[in-house]
Amino acid sequence: MRPLPSVLGVKLSADLRARIAAAARDEGVSDSAWLRQCALDRLGVESAVDAASGPRPRIPPAELEALSGVVREIGALHGPASLGKADEVLEGLDRVRAVLIPLCVGLARSA
Incomplete structure (x- = not known):
């Protein structure tokens, strides 16, 4: 039903x-x-x-664009990770965190 x-x-x-x-x-x-x-x-x-x-809940276009960017960033980190370039991977993860954490905190507030 x-x-x-x-x-x-x-x-x-x-x-x-x-x-x-x-x-x-x-x-x-x-x-x-x-x-x-x-x-x-x-x-x-x-x-x-x-x-x-x-x-x-809808994701505003600017936030959706930011999320798409970090998904691409995560995908791009596979290469440096497979080559053992830890510094490059950590820098990329810092960029990802800088976008994801504020967005996730904002989503928690609007729920």
Whole structure:
């Protein structure tokens, strides 16, 4: 059984639809998740099923780019590691840590 088996079809004007899409995009969630959360908030209802299926954390583009960079850096460290160049590997790991630690601390705060 699906967690949210019910669908509500709602007709909207183009303007309202666009505003909902923009608000959802600004919060980094889908239109459905945004509307579901609005309904929960407005009704003062707590629903673990609806909340869990709702807003999902999104990684901002700048952070995603930084993470992609450190993944490439880790891959590039394989060569120096296989050649026994410990100093070069440690310098690379320091660069990786300098990006990952602040991002991970930030993610922990937003959870």
